[in-house]
Amino acid sequence: MTIKGFRRPVLENPVYSNLLFKISVREVSASDVKFLKEVKKSRIVLVKQLKFLEKKGFLKSKPHPSRLKNIRLYFINWSKIIEEFLKFLNKKLDLVLQEAKKLKVDLQKIFKKRTGEDLKDILCLTKNTKSINALIKNLYLINIFKNLFSELGKLKGNYTIKDIFEHICHYGNFDFLTGLKIKLLQTHSKAPLDIANLLSKEPTIEAEIKKIKSQDKDLEMLHKLHLLMIIIRISPTLNIALEKAIKPIEEEIFQKYLT
DSSP: OOOTTOOOOGGGOHHHHHHHHHHTTSOBOTTOHHHHHHHTOOHHHHHHHHHHHHHTTSEEEEEOTTOOTTOEEEEEOHHHHHHHHHHHHHHHHHHHHHHHHHHTOOHHHHHHHHHSSOTHHHHTTTTOHHHHHHHHTOHHHHHHHHHHHHHHHHSOOOOOHHHHHHHHHHHOOOOHHHHHHHHHHHHHOSOTTOHHHHHHHHHHHHHHHHHHHHHOHHHHHHHHHHHHHHHHHOOHHHHHHHHHHHHHHHHHHHHHHHO
């Protein structure tokens, strides 16, 4: 329940979130009869909400092509959406780092084991202005959000943008480079089940992946973003608790069947 006079932030507001999902499909005006029916709002309410979202930076507007007085077309400001997503990730990252420090957990060791990458190379992604700007302009990331907003705009739900951020953070897979590597290995190998053959081709494939990364910086940045989300998924407290919960069961099973 919303307290009278209190408006939830846009990211946590299902009304504004749903409106943005609907607008992601096309540019709209407050005089668009079809859109008014679709969102089930009066023109007065829609005008107020559109102007508020523009003021907050989530929408942009331009004069209507018909040049009718006071009619403007509104469209999503994707730079703002991605900027808010990166802020969301940054807060999550800080919590994980603080938790790891408090519990004296070797996050670098866990991350290296899971990804083979160095933690320090990824940590600066949402804190470095150059990296942030590169991600805000990343066409792959922009299109992921466009597609996601569009799909949600077609569905009946009560999701918020924050819900989307949370879901991407925990379940999103932007690791297209690994998928590409597997596809290239399959292409170069006549016998997919011949492990020795596949391993012999790996240096060639690694060279191709390296070349692709140097040519496609958007793809490389998206891969780094995926690695950042892996860090966020490492909950030090839960990791410790889970390890302690599993260890005695593992020992029990080993003792039962190996002695």
